[in-house]
Amino acid sequence: MIYLNGQFMPLEEARIPVLDRGFIFGDGVYELIPVYSRHPFRLTEHLQRLDASLKEIRLPNPHTVDEWARLVREVIARNPWEDQSVYLQVTRGVAPRDHAFPVGADPTVFLMANPLSTPPQEQVEKGVVCVTAADNRWLRCNIKSISLLANVLLRQVAVDAGAVETILLRDGFLTEGSASNVFVVRGDTLLTPPKNHLILPGITYDVVLELAASGGIPSEVREVSEFELRSAQEVMLTSSTKEILAVVELDGRKVGSGRPGAVFQQLYRLYQEFKARVMRTPAPPQALTG
Numbered sequence: 595m596i597y598l599n600g601q602f603m604p605l606e607e608a609r610i611p612v613l614d615r616g617f618i619f620g621d622g623v624y625e626l627i628p629v630y631s632r633h634p635f636r637l638t639e640h641l642q643r644l645d646a647s648l649k650e651i652r653l654p655n656p657h658t659v660d661e662w663a664r665l666v667r668e669v670i671a672r673n674p675w676e677d678q679s680v681y682l683q684v685t686r687g688v689a690p691r692d693h694a695f696p697v698g699a700d701p702t703v704f705l706m707a708n709p710l711s712t713p714p715q716e717q718v719e720k721g722v723v724c725v726t727a728a729d730n731r732w733l734r735c736n737i738k739s740i741s742l743l744a745n746v747l748l749r750q751v752a753v754d755a756g757a758v759e760t761i762l763l764r765d766g767f768l769t770e771g772s773a774s775n776v777f778v779v780r781g782d783t784l785l786t787p788p789k790n791h792l793i794l795p796g797i798t799y800d801v802v803l804e805l806a807a808s809g810g811i812p813s814e815v816r817e818v819s820e821f822e823l824r825s826a827q828e829v830m831l832t833s834s835t836k837e838i839l840a841v842v843e844l845d846g847r848k849v850g851s852g853r854p855g856a857v858f859q860q861l862y863r864l865y866q867e868f869k870a871r872v873m874r875t876p877a878p879p880q881a882l883t884g
């Protein structure tokens with residue numbers, strides 16, 4: 595069951611007009627919220643990032659945080675899976691094709707749920723292979739835009755190479771993955787690039803930095819050079835669906851020992867414990883009637 599502009603319906607019945615500016619211009623933003631045992635993970639933070647994306651594209655938020663939270667919980671309750679990924683998207687609505695903002699168009703609001711697919715155990719235990727590419731995206735990567743063509747093309751670079759993710763470099767510095775944030779370990783310190791216009795401010799990125807602090811792992815948020823990435827003892831990917839994954843091979847060269855490292859192991863364990871705590875919190879969502 596999905597939600598579209600005020601109504602819940604089966605996905606197959608959902609229709610949007612071809613003049614939706616999401617379809618015509620990619621003029622919209624989205625969020626993806628992981629749900630564990632029917633508990634949305636970091637819901638407030640996802641809704642805050644949604645609000646920030648909407649502000650960046652100058653689209654008034656069609657809902658309050660409470661309204662959004664109710665919609666998310668309702669979609670979760672109406673779908674059969676315990677673990678879900680809830681996707682939500684807002685576009686600038688339906689209007690005659692003209693680049694300029696339409697006057698009087700209502701935004702299109704869409705939510706759907708899918709079964710959550712986290713990485714297979716083999717990827718967690720053995721780590722994953724990545725490649726690098728030049729980050730040729732625009733300079734507003736902090737917006738969670740549905741215009742994902744550059745990310746799509748960059749991700750395919752990994753797929754074509756039999757790799758899991760493409761790690762991006764801009765002007766000799768690490769930015770992020772095509773659909774993930776990147777952390778490296780040098781010495782005993784966890785490093786990751788700062789949140790700015792060059793990366794998406796990942797929700798998992800924040801969780802990992804908090805877990806590092808709680809676990810006594812020193813961390814530094816600062817620019818990471820290509821050299822530092824390539825000579826790191828450990829490299830990790832984070833995202834809502836990848837959670838934390840160790841990168842054990844980059845562009846055909848081993849990362850560190852070629853096996854998931856100690857910092858990854860500790861962060862992965864802390865992440866799973868943190869998830870388990872979230873799942874034990876009370877008040878699992880109830881379906882509204884009607």
Ligand code: PMP
Pocket residue numbers: 626745770771772773774775793794795796797798799832833834835
């Ligand atoms: N960067 C990019 C480009 C992404 O697409 C994603 C995943 N949506 C992330 C980082 C990770 O963000 P999050 O931890 O919120 O899933």
